[in-house]
Amino acid sequence: MSGHIVILSEDIANKIAAGEVVERPASIVKELVENSIDAGADDIRVELEKGGYQSILVMDNGSGIEREDVALVFERHATSKIHDFADIYNISSFGFRGEAMPSIASVAHVELLTRRKDDPAGTKASVTAGIIKEIVPIGCPAGTQIFVTKIFENVPARRKFLKTEATEQSLCIDAITRLALAHPEIRFKVMVNGREFFAAPAAKDTNERISMVMGADFSAHSISVNAQKNNAVLAGFISRPEFTRSNSKNIFLFVNKRFVRDNSVTHAVMSAYRQIIEARRYPAAVLFLDLPPADVDVNVHPAKMEVRFKDSRSIHDLVSQTIAQSLATAPTDKGNFAYRLTMREKMPAPALRHPQEKFLSDSSGLFSRQNMQQAISADLLSRSVAGKEKQLNIAESAGSKDVSFANARYLGQFADTYLVFAGPDGLLVIDQHAAHERIILERLKKSSAQRIISQPLLLPEVVSLNPGQINLFAGSIDLLQELGLEVEIFGRDAVVVKALPAILPNIQPREVIADIADQLSEQNQMPDLLERKEKILAALACRAAIKANTVLSAAEVAALCRDLEETPYNLTCPHGRPVSVNFSLSEIERIFKRK
Numbered sequence: 001m002s003g004h005i006v007i008l009s010e011d012i013a014n015k016i017a018a019g020e021v022v023e024r025p026a027s028i029v030k031e032l033v034e035n036s037i038d039a040g041a042d043d044i045r046v047e048l049e050k051g052g053y054q055s056i057l058v059m060d061n062g063s064g065i066e067r068e069d070v071a072l073v074f075e076r077h078a079t080s081k082i083h084d085f086a087d088i089y090n091i092s093s094f095g096f097r098g099e100a101m102p103s104i105a106s107v108a109h110v111e112l113l114t115r116r117k118d119d120p121a122g123t124k125a126s127v128t129a130g131i132i133k134e135i136v137p138i139g140c141p142a143g144t145q146i147f148v149t150k151i152f153e154n155v156p157a158r159r160k161f162l163k164t165e166a167t168e169q170s171l172c173i174d175a176i177t178r179l180a181l182a183h184p185e186i187r188f189k190v191m192v193n194g195r196e197f198f199a200a201p202a203a204k205d206t207n208e209r210i211s212m213v214m215g216a217d218f219s220a221h222s223i224s225v226n227a228q229k230n231n232a233v234l235a236g237f238i239s240r241p242e243f244t245r246s247n248s249k250n251i252f253l254f255v256n257k258r259f260v261r262d263n264s265v266t267h268a269v270m271s272a273y274r275q276i277i278e279a280r281r282y283p284a285a286v287l288f289l290d291l292p293p294a295d296v297d298v299n300v301h302p303a304k305m306e307v308r309f310k311d312s313r314s315i316h317d318l319v320s321q322t323i324a325q326s327l328a329t330a331p332t333d334k335g336n337f338a339y340r341l342t343m344r345e346k347m348p349a350p351a352l353r354h355p356q357e358k359f360l361s362d363s364s365g366l367f368s369r370q371n372m373q374q375a376i377s378a379d380l381l382s383r384s385v386a387g388k389e390k391q392l393n394i395a396e397s398a399g400s401k402d403v404s405f406a407n408a409r410y411l412g413q414f415a416d417t418y419l420v421f422a423g424p425d426g427l428l429v430i431d432q433h434a435a436h437e438r439i440i441l442e443r444l445k446k447s448s449a450q451r452i453i454s455q456p457l458l459l460p461e462v463v464s465l466n467p468g469q470i471n472l473f474a475g476s477i478d479l480l481q482e483l484g485l486e487v488e489i490f491g492r493d494a495v496v497v498k499a500l501p502a503i504l505p506n507i508q509p510r511e512v513i514a515d516i517a518d519q520l521s522e523q524n525q526m527p528d529l530l531e532r533k534e535k536i537l538a539a540l541a542c543r544a545a546i547k548a549n550t551v552l553s554a555a556e557v558a559a560l561c562r563d564l565e566e567t568p569y570n571l572t573c574p575h576g577r578p579v580s581v582n583f584s585l586s587e588i589e590r591i592f593k594r595k
């Protein structure tokens, strides 16, 4: 059985390597622009014809290459960026594998013009299908220009896999966009089929570049994030909850300035938004993670689009906690449909009638209808007696841009579900269930930092479930207990509920257990602890919140609004649906054709 193994010729080896590095025109664009950045350029110009598969030109004003080295550029494993293997664990350049140029040259025709600033003459090289045709002196500007044509002409199989011109073009643009985001100091100009497509002058900082690249809309709806944990520094911008996209393409992650895809980090971003934006919608984010080079392995993917973190759990937590915190504390934007509601007057706590009501009133207000009634201030009631029932005290809170509730007039309830206000910026409509659901969820989350106090049921209630659901419950008994739900497995197809969270006296055990079972069994696998906790709290909040089709008094509405004002994430309900919608005067005037 000997004589079957042969060493592949260099040409074939290069073509195989090219399969990994050079998948399509966009990969060529990425490799060339990265080389320009590595060469210290601060001005890069890219020209694409026919989505890049007709030709790609990348011009830079970087270091240039000396004539003696030009032939080496096209040799496999020839690089000026590392000398030892250990160097790749302490690397600041994009390249180090010395693979891109020979790979590109093996599947296309490459013409290279280059001159170092102090050299009197430049060098021109042309290479076709991996073979150097000529290397000659030539006059040219300082820097390097690489012109790639006949892409995949000698590998028709690969050409067949290319998509339409428009798709390939947008992939090329994506590649440039990512590099431009991470390098604000570099001027970029992109020409497509002879026309200027994109020009980004050198920006003074990342923020400026981000708004240039991501668009004004993102900038207007973004919040900055900044955090540090051990040696990891996280900075960047994330979208507000009202700015969502239909896919995760707008979540950009840069690790030490290198754009990478990382499922764990994407998951961390999504988990911070989980109960704030609708299912199947995605936020946008530009995140820069800086780590000591030794804490991240960049040599795990041929195009270096993936990295391996030494401590990926800690990175995940840094990202999700930072984003969750930034979202919770970000000032709300007035320019949007949803208002932040502020009552100018704080209402005094209700008088305690029974000592056991103490913690109910301490946790304030709206957890039960009964409580809600209590939460109403004498002040408000007296006003309503005085015939100004619906006048919720009008005045813009001084110095604050928030629309205060004090500023809006309550007009009434519509369809026993929506609360309607005349606000200074239009007609404001609040979904009472969505609003209350968010209030309760945030309170539960806060209380669950410690153990939630439970209150035994007078009569334990048996709730039947299917065997799969029993399994999920069996694994979550401790967690449920922490959240104030005392549940025991009862035979093979039921659980018995013995206590519920004391702050939610009015929920029905049967309903809430069924909801939790549905939530937990939604995915094929057991959700992780944090996700399970969120799901259980969301089910509790949903069941405890005022339902639609419930008549509320003006005073109850006042209490609801006051609580909403103090609640983080008050723009959306836990399922991501809006809590409030504003119809501006001009919108209404348009409907009535007054404008």
Ligand code: ADP
Residues within 6 Å of the ligand: 031, 035, 036, 038, 039, 060, 062, 063, 064, 065, 073, 078, 079, 080, 081, 094, 095, 096, 097, 098, 099, 100, 101, 102, 144
């Ligand atoms: P790598 O970037 O991994 O080193 P490449 O195959 O991409 O490998 O490039 C090989 C070498 O060619 C680089 O190490 C660099 O010395 C040189 N080179 C390529 N492009 C440029 C450029 N635009 N300016 C200066 N030098 C370049």
Ligand code: MG
Residues within 6 Å of the ligand: 031, 034, 035, 094, 095, 096, 100, 101
């Ligand atoms: Mg390179």
